[in-house]
Amino acid sequence: MIFCPQCGTSNRDGSNFCNNCGGRLLPVETQPCPMCGSPNPTTAEQCARCGARLKPLRVDEAVEPAPEVEPEPEAEGAGEQPAEPEAEPAQAERGPQSWIQMLRQAALHDRTQKPEEPSAEPEVPAEPEAPAEPAVPAEPAVPAELQVPAEPETATEPEGAEQPEPALAADAIGLPSWLQQVIDEESAARMAGAETEPGLAAEPPQDEMPQWLRELVATSEEAAEAEPLTTDELLASLTPPEAEEPGEAAALAEAAAPAEEAEAEEPATLLPAEETLPAPAEESAPPPEAPDFILEAAVPDWVHGAAEGPAIAVGEEEGEAEEIPDWLRDLAAAEGLDEPAPEQEGLLAEEPGEAAPLGEPEATPEEMEAGALLAQGEIPDWLRELAPAEVIGAAAAQEEPEGLAEAELPDWLQEIRETTSDATKAEPDKGAEGSGILAGISGILPVAGVWSQPRRAQPAAALGGAQMGGAQMGGALTGGEPAAAEMFADILAGQPAAKLGKGARRVAGGGIVRTLIYALLAAALLVPLLFGVGWFRDSIHVTEPAQGLADAVEALPDGAAVLVVFDYGPSTAAELELQARALMGHLLEKNARLIALSTAPEGPAMAQTAWDQVAKGKGYRYGEQFVNLGYLADATAGLRALAQGFDAAFKKDFVEQRELDDLPTMREVAKLSDADLAIVLAADAGSVQRWLEQAQSAYPIKTVAGVAASAGVEAMRYYPTHQLSGLLIGMTGAAEYEMATGRTATAVSSLAAQSLAHLAIILVIVLGNIAALITRVRQRK
């Protein structure tokens, strides 16, 4: 079933256009959400269901224009600090804040003009984490669900970096009063909205912050510090160990700098783009000891879990085989890797460089200790609440290694494993996963690379594997990794099924079963028509409304004028034409004069068809026993006009275009009340209601009706109120009328065919439910 992206109407599989609105239903124009799998238009920025971002946050260099002036030496030093790659996209996402950019450029200009003036440095308050105007919130590398109110990027700033606070800078550059007022108002608004909008990092002054908020700020600040770590983790996980650069180690260690250093630094977002470039490793001395709480909060456990155990890798690199969890060894044993091949050992040895956010090929003992602490860190409650379910699930799975049994992997993944394992044996250079639950599967992107930024996986895949690297993932992908990344993104998006051929799709879609159902239904409908239904007549029970209609016709005087309203079209002609034929035949036998009209454009043709069928071979003449007045425009007002007089609604008849006075059928029938009976044959109950409300209520006339089966329930309400003297519902009503008048014709045989079709449908429903039940029982077994 395909749902129309424009009107939501369900359409059959394989449809190209919507049956309701005609919109295109091409599935290629939609993209599944990477978080929930819901289809979204390719032009959508966010998922319509869960709000996940569907396109990457990419900002060109032009968004953060580099200052035209040459930065001073201090600024260059600051520019060597590790950059916050996501800070610019975050700013771009929240809209340009021109006044901040203006302040930044003004401050740079001021510093450039007065490089020797150190006056701004003493003015830096003692607690720079509480600036008067918070900087643009940095976007952490953790998933967006885990984002907390970001802090000024002080963690990556050296102590010597000089940057005035926004408010101070505004004073220093002499902003106009109106701009200063705008800045103050916006600062107040941001501080007021900080609690309700965590994404907007409005940081209140330090002296006004409660203790819990201070802790939250410190934690989020450390999370912001961890961004380059996570980004580099992605880089490391996507880049072979031999391609890694030693600078990552410095960036990693620097990211774990103590918070005390960070507090003395200034918001990095107020620095020009050059000042936020990664620092060379030799200029950023790693701290001798990383505080435990920083490391625990900066890199949650689920990141390690996504990396399939960075602590294992650390231990492996140090030759501490006892640090490899038992579950991984069990898994390796199950895969026949008790004695890891050199290639597998290489994979294990490469894991620190691939996935560990703290890891690097040449990790120091302190960093090794930090990595171990990271592995033991716990996710804070608030972070656990914000984390996506799959991430928490991954972390929980790491805590319970026995839950990672290979047998619990989905079937489609197992199929990939079997297929690719064989291929790996034939071509070992492709490289298969050597450990973890994906062991033996080649071409799979390391899990940590995508899980650490789940909202970026799908857009990168949509843009192509080549674009998944670079600014997206914090590093360039090499070799076949773009394709692997795209494949894994597709797996996450829930599209693992292989493409089937046209014939296979038809079989898989139940084409044979569907054809059998069609054949069964056609046989049930045709057999009674072809072979007679004498046995069926006795089962027809004439209901009271049908009998009432027959009685009303029988009570008509000889030569009575009967108004017949044909308010139906070809879509319901199969039912109502049977009623019309039965009624008209009976009326003509009673020598009644039939005056046909319609408030539906198709009605006159339906009336003429019914007349041709009834009068064929009977000697009835048009204009004497029957006249077709045609289409009455504007049903509501038209019926009112008809109630006043036929000549007010019709000038000539529909077929012969003769004046109404010239037609023998219309003699002594000038207005509605002159008719003896009104018969409304309508496809829907609205026509009956309209007739009763506009015509019968104004000029009482005995009225009966015949409606389609779909309108029977609604029209039935007018029978107990005696507004309708008789009522026929669908094909059943036509057969009942034939039985009531003793003139059995095609309606009875048609009803027999319809009843057999109903039985066939019931049979199909029962068999389908039995088959589904059997299938479910087999699956449980």
Add this chain to the structure above:
Amino acid sequence: MGNPLQVLANWLQSSAADAIGLWVAAILTLIVYSYLFADSGLFRLAQYLFVGVAAGYAVIQAWHGALLPRIQAFIAAPQEHWTLIIWLVLGLLLFVRKVPALRWFSKIPVAYLIGVGAALALGGALVGAILPQVSALFVSLSPRDYGGGQLGIERAISQGLLAVGTLGTLLYFYFTSGGRVSWSRFWNGFARGWGRLGKWVILITLGALFGGTVMSRISLLLGRLQFLAGDWLGLIP
């Protein structure tokens, strides 16, 4: 040779035209049912053809049934039918919406249409639907009023169920609950309990509507099969 249009009209009345029309209708029916197996361009062609023919037929009906007779009457006797000019002007004012300078004048016929339509609908609904339906709810539960005997009892029960179901359906949409006063709490609880019964009446009604729709669709299929097997192939006697 004569008038070409007259020749065409005469040919359309001939049996050859009927035979061609029969085959065209049969082929189009088969094309439409091909959608049961796969969507195709032919199906779309038949669909668009149907939409176009229906729209064209409606226009022709409006012209011949509503406009042309009145135009002819006005031309034949202008003094007698001079009021038609007013309605013609009002109708033409509907088209000035596309002219920004005259757009305001299009509100006149729209207001007239809405006013007349609302008045007719409200008046008709009150007299033709609301009052009769409400009065039908005041039913007698005495079997004697229905002739007595078993039939009278059955009808009395039927009328009682009708009244209970109707009120329950209305009370299902009564959303107030609780209350400070005891009788208020009792009434609200009573209404909610009765409303639960009304919910089942609604469900039964919806089931009946669905069943009726299925019957209509099967009837439509039967009509097409009768056409193919009877009118086209001549298999049905």
